[in-house]
Amino acid sequence: MRALREALGQFATGVAVITTATPGGERAGVTVNSFTSVSLDPPLVLWCLSGQAPSTPVFLRAGRFAVNVLAAGQDHLSRRFATPSSDKFAGVKTYLTSTGLPMLTGTLASFACRTVTTYEGGDHRIFIGEVEHFQRSGGEPLVFHSGRYREFSAAGRADRSAVCAPLTP
Numbered sequence: 001m002r003a004l005r006e007a008l009g010q011f012a013t014g015v016a017v018i019t020t021a022t023p024g025g026e027r028a029g030v031t032v033n034s035f036t037s038v039s040l041d042p043p044l045v046l047w048c049l050s051g052q053a054p055s056t057p058v059f060l061r062a063g064r065f066a067v068n069v070l071a072a073g074q075d076h077l078s079r080r081f082a083t084p085s086s087d088k089f090a091g092v093k094t095y096l097t098s099t100g101l102p103m104l105t106g107t108l109a110s111f112a113c114r115t116v117t118t119y120e121g122g123d124h125r126i127f128i129g130e131v132e133h134f135q136r137s138g139g140e141p142l143v144f145h146s147g148r149y150r151e152f153s154a155a156g157r158a159d160r161s162a163v164c165a166p167l168t169p
């Protein structure tokens, strides 16, 4: 299991915080690196959540979710939403979409989605959502590779090569 996890960790990804809120005002947010695009027409995305995660029932009840793509320097938000807590949103700057989804500020891009279907995938649940609204700010991404946060360095930007610098795990 650990060897498989370490081999899978060689696939470098971005980091996103998936947020939601139910009509009753219950909020949930989780850090994921399983986010990916599925289809452009219709515009579909997916992400996977552990069936054991306390937030799974909240996402299922809400029927909507927002994808917040983290920027370089937002690893504190990644840690915050990857740590179980009764109020992960305390002290975190957010705003609400027209559909009532809490969005994080200062991200690279965000996608407000309606859950169209979910599938059981082993010990995880796969959420597929249709993008209803999105926005893009641009900037440098937070990168996750081999269990560590990384950022593209300025040296890498100069010659367009992807030089990565490790951050504190």
Ligand SMILES: Cc1cc2nc3c(=O)[nH]c(=O)nc-3n(C[C@H](O)[C@H](O)[C@H](O)COP(=O)(O)O)c2cc1C
Pocket: 015, 029, 030, 031, 032, 033, 034, 035, 048, 049, 050, 053, 054, 055, 056, 078, 079, 081, 082, 083, 084, 085, 144
């Ligand atoms: C970089 C990173 C990526 C993660 N990706 C996922 C993921 O794709 N799916 C998942 O279920 N958990 C993932 N996790 C773990 C969850 O963020 C963590 O279990 C979180 O506490 C779940 O939220 P909950 O306890 O409020 O349900 C990831 C953690 C980190 C740090």
